[in-house]
Amino acid sequence: MAHSLKPCSAFIITIFIFFSVSTAIPKALNPRPFKKIYAFGDSFTDTGNTRTATGPTGFAHVSNPPYGITYFHRPTNRYSDGRLVIDFVAESLSLPFLPPYIHNKINASHGVNFAVAGATAINHSFFVKNNLTLDITPESIQTQLLWFNKFLESQGCKKSNQSGPECKAALADALFWVGEIGVNDYAYTLGSSVSGDTIRKLAMDSFTEFLQALLKKGAKYVVVQALPTTGCLPLAMYLAPQDDRDDIGCVKSVNNQSYTHNAALQAKLQQLRQKFPQAVIVYADYWNAFHTVMKSPEKYGFKEPFKACCGSGEPPYNFDVSAACGTPSATACPNPSQYVNWDGVHLTEAMYKVMSDMFLNGTYSHPSFNYLLGNKQRQG
Ligand SMILES: *[C@@H]1O[C@H](CO)[C@@H](O)[C@H](O)[C@H]1NC(C)=O
Ligand SMILES: *[C@@H]1O[C@H](CO)[C@@H](O)[C@H](O)[C@H]1NC(C)=O
Ligand SMILES: *[C@@H]1O[C@H](CO)[C@@H](O)[C@H](O)[C@H]1NC(C)=O
Ligand SMILES: *[C@@H]1O[C@H](CO)[C@@H](O)[C@H](O)[C@H]1NC(C)=O
Ligand SMILES: *[C@@H]1O[C@H](CO)[C@@H](O)[C@H](O)[C@H]1NC(C)=O
Ligand SMILES: *[C@@H]1O[C@H](CO)[C@@H](O)[C@H](O)[C@H]1NC(C)=O
Numbered sequence: 001m002a003h004s005l006k007p008c009s010a011f012i013i014t015i016f017i018f019f020s021v022s023t024a025i026p027k028a029l030n031p032r033p034f035k036k037i038y039a040f041g042d043s044f045t046d047t048g049n050t051r052t053a054t055g056p057t058g059f060a061h062v063s064n065p066p067y068g069i070t071y072f073h074r075p076t077n078r079y080s081d082g083r084l085v086i087d088f089v090a091e092s093l094s095l096p097f098l099p100p101y102i103h104n105k106i107n108a109s110h111g112v113n114f115a116v117a118g119a120t121a122i123n124h125s126f127f128v129k130n131n132l133t134l135d136i137t138p139e140s141i142q143t144q145l146l147w148f149n150k151f152l153e154s155q156g157c158k159k160s161n162q163s164g165p166e167c168k169a170a171l172a173d174a175l176f177w178v179g180e181i182g183v184n185d186y187a188y189t190l191g192s193s194v195s196g197d198t199i200r201k202l203a204m205d206s207f208t209e210f211l212q213a214l215l216k217k218g219a220k221y222v223v224v225q226a227l228p229t230t231g232c233l234p235l236a237m238y239l240a241p242q243d244d245r246d247d248i249g250c251v252k253s254v255n256n257q258s259y260t261h262n263a264a265l266q267a268k269l270q271q272l273r274q275k276f277p278q279a280v281i282v283y284a285d286y287w288n289a290f291h292t293v294m295k296s297p298e299k300y301g302f303k304e305p306f307k308a309c310c311g312s313g314e315p316p317y318n319f320d321v322s323a324a325c326g327t328p329s330a331t332a333c334p335n336p337s338q339y340v341n342w343d344g345v346h347l348t349e350a351m352y353k354v355m356s357d358m359f360l361n362g363t364y365s366h367p368s369f370n371y372l373l374g375n376k377q378r379q380g
Contacts, residue, residue, distance in 0.1 A: 031094050032093060032095070033093065033373055034095070034173055034221070035109075035173035036095070036110050036112075036173065037086075037090060037110070037174065037175045038111055038112055038175075039111070039115050039179060040114050040144045040148075040210075041086075041115035041181050042118065042119045042120075042180065042184055043115075043116075043117035043118065044079070044115075044228075045084060046077070046078070046079065046115040046117045047087070047099075047100050047115070048078070048100035048102075048113075049102045049116040049117070050062060050116055050117040061327060062075065062077050062079055062117070062326060063075050063077060064327075066081065066326075066332035067079070067080070067081070067325070067326055067343075068082070069082075070336055070337075070348075079342070079343065079345075080342050080346050080347060081309065081332065081348055082336075082348070083352060084349075085355055085356050086098060086113065086179065087352075088352065088356035092360055093175070098110070098112060099112060100112075100113050114147050114151075115179055116137070116139045116143075117137070118139070119137060120137070120140045120184045120188065121140065121141050121181045121185050121202075121203035121204075121207045122185050122203050122206050123140050123142050123206060124137075126202065130189075130192065132192055132194070137184075141181050141210045145213055145214075148214075152171075155170045157169075171217060171218045171219065172218075174219070175222075176214055176221065177223050178222065178224045178225060180228060180286055181203075181207065183227055183258070185199050185202075186199055186257060186258075186261075190239075200264055204261075204264050207265070207268070208268050208272070212272065212275075215272065215279055219279065220278065220279050220280065221375075221376055222279060222280070222281045223365070224281065224282065225284040225286050225359075226262040226266075226285050226286040226287050227265075227286060228287060228290045229250055229286075229291050229294065231246065231257075232248070232291075232306070232340075233341065233345055234307065234308045234318070234341055234345070235344050235345050236254045238317055238321075248295050249294075249306070255287075255291075266283055280376075282366065282367060282368075282369060282372050283366045284365045285364045286355065288364060289358040289359065289364040292358070292364075293340065293354060297340065301337065301338065301354075302339065304333075304338055304339045305341075306340075307319075307339065307341070308339070308344040309332055309333040309339040309341065309348060310326075310333070310342055310343045311330050311344060312331075317344070324343065324344070325344070336349070339351075
């Protein structure tokens with residue numbers, strides 16, 4: 001089984017997201033409450049770090065058309081036809097799109113994106129030690145923390161003295177957006193002897209360590225995205241037996257796994273809220289937001305909830321690991337906005353927009369994003 005999964009690594013690896021609307025912010029308030037955003041995560045949030053990272057060759061496809069056709073009209077190394085949730089978040093806060101950390105000479109005055117496709121919550125060494133060769137991306141959330149620390153140093157914010165003005169400039173007025181992380185950890189261990197419970201526990205430890213490090217540095221406004229309903233992705237549907245399905249037609253065991261992970265995540269966040277009462281920690285409920293759309297896709301403008309837009313035509317999901325989006329054998333559908341899924345794993349811009357709306361001005365964030373904004377406005 002592990003063997004048959006190998007070709008999928010390019011997809012699994014790339015998980016990531018995001019969104020928003022300028023009208024999400026109450027009009028009476030400052031349209032630019034945050035000066036900058038720092039983002040973390042995997043391919044659902046990566047806006048270009050994968051290009052120069054030592055990623056698997058399968059990632060090469062993201063540099064090819066039709067990636068990027070809808071909004072940028074060229075590949076930008078985003079795993080979608082257009083904008084991600086993090087792009088909509090930046091737009092809604094009247095900030096420019098975040099530059100990927102790894103590029104030279106970025107202008108970091110409005111933030112930086114540290115997310116990288118294929119990243120895991122658990123340190124890479126764990127996968128190496130267990131011979132889990134599906135994990136060929138050396139970056140984990142811990143790597144992103146190291147990058148963030150290096151970035152702070154480059155801004156003059158030294159580890160030895162964090163009370164200086166440079167640290168204030170770098171950290172005050174910053175929104176920390178932590179995209180989903182952990183989907184890859186489970187994906188890389190598919191078919192291995194490492195249990196889901198082990199992954200969940202280790203992932204939670206590493207993630208908590210990461211989040212706590214940000215909070216200790218003084219992060220005050222933090223949004224943490226849950227894992228989505230990973231059992232609804234065409235890749236999961238393609239791999240799972242036909243009888244492993246839930247009430248909305250997705251892979252039951254996989255949706256259960258992300259649901260269970262999210263429950264543990266929420267418990268951790270609750271502990272961190274108690275430990276860092278000066279911070280606002282928002283849980284963006286990706287699982288339920290996604291689930292709601294999959295229950296009534298047409299209500300959100302989607303005609304194809306399960307079929308990938310970009311693929312080689314393989315029924316029933318338009319998904320075939322050997323003819324992935326970005327290779328010559330795959331083409332994009334003419335109407336990506338009617339599809340939830342873009343390439344078998346990642347979502348279309350249309351879906352990312354719907355998700356962003358649900359997080360930013362809907363009822364899928366706890367506490368709500370407007371609560372976070374209101375708190376920020378009061379603090380100045
Ligand atoms: C970076 O961007 C800010 C805001 O757009 C601008 O004011 C500043 O001049 C830019 N810095 C550089 C070095 O280009
Ligand atoms: C990994 O592979 C090496 C070499 O084949 C083997 O010696 C080792 O026991 C394996 N480790 C695990 C955890 O399976
Ligand atoms: C840390 O930096 C601040 C501001 O630059 C300075 O006032 C303070 O003395 C420094 N503290 C130490 C321990 O160096
Ligand atoms: C992961 O690695 C980093 C350094 O690379 C280390 O500081 C951290 O403790 C490790 N985390 C876990 C959960 O093993
Ligand atoms: C998920 O699976 C576990 C056991 O594998 C089970 O105990 C639990 O009830 C399931 N949860 C849901 C929401 O289906
Ligand atoms: C969020 O606001 C936008 C713009 O006003 C609107 O189109 C969208 O329906 C809203 N979303 C939700 C979930 O309320």
